[in-house]
Amino acid sequence: MTTLKAQLQEDLTAAIKDRDELRSSTIRLTLSAVTAEEVAGKTKRELSDAEVIKVVTREAKKRREAAEAFEAAGRTDQAARERQEGEVLAAYLPTQLSDDELTAIVAAAVAESGATGPQGMGAVMKLVRPKVDGLAEGGRVAAAVKAALTG
Known part of the structure; x- marks a missing residue:
């Protein structure tokens, strides 16, 4: 069974090969956030899947808030980009409760x-x-x- 971090890395490689700029940049930024979390503190450690999900959730929330801010500022093109990045990240999160x-x-x-x-x-x-x-x-x-x- 592959870890969520390994899945993100595999999907990044596939996105780069497919020349999918949106997916590759979104996943790359998310992996950077995961790495930053791993090296925070005194010792470097591998994050569990639950911890990686928290990082992905935080990144998705940032995208949602940024989209709202861009929308309020009248920058609909940038807001749309942020929403698309949020959708890419949503695929890695558990299904939300209704x-x-x-x-x-x-x-x-x-x-x-x-x-x-x-x-x-x-x-x-x-x-x-x-x-x-x-x-x-x-x-x-x-x-x-x-x-x-x-x-």
Whole structure:
């Protein structure tokens, strides 16, 4: 079984051979971020697949935020490029939870914690976070918890 990092390296080689500039530059930047994470700290180490997924998630989030910023600035061509890079990275991430699945998990956590109102948000988030880690973006989770506690 190949690691996610090895898969990224294989896909980079294939993208370069296919002269796919978008894929090759996106994967190259992501591998650079993985390498930077590996050498951070006192000792160089190989990242686990879970850690590589966190790096890819962070890179995808950067692309999404950049696309929004470019869109707001009226630079639609650059925003489109950032979105395309985000789509390339999304292929390496686990499938995100649907809104219905997220709402069900949040509702179960609210019932389990007995929280009733905005002051219970921390307790609910503590229960929800481990269940949705990597499967839903933090902002989406927080919004769902807030809606469940105020709605």
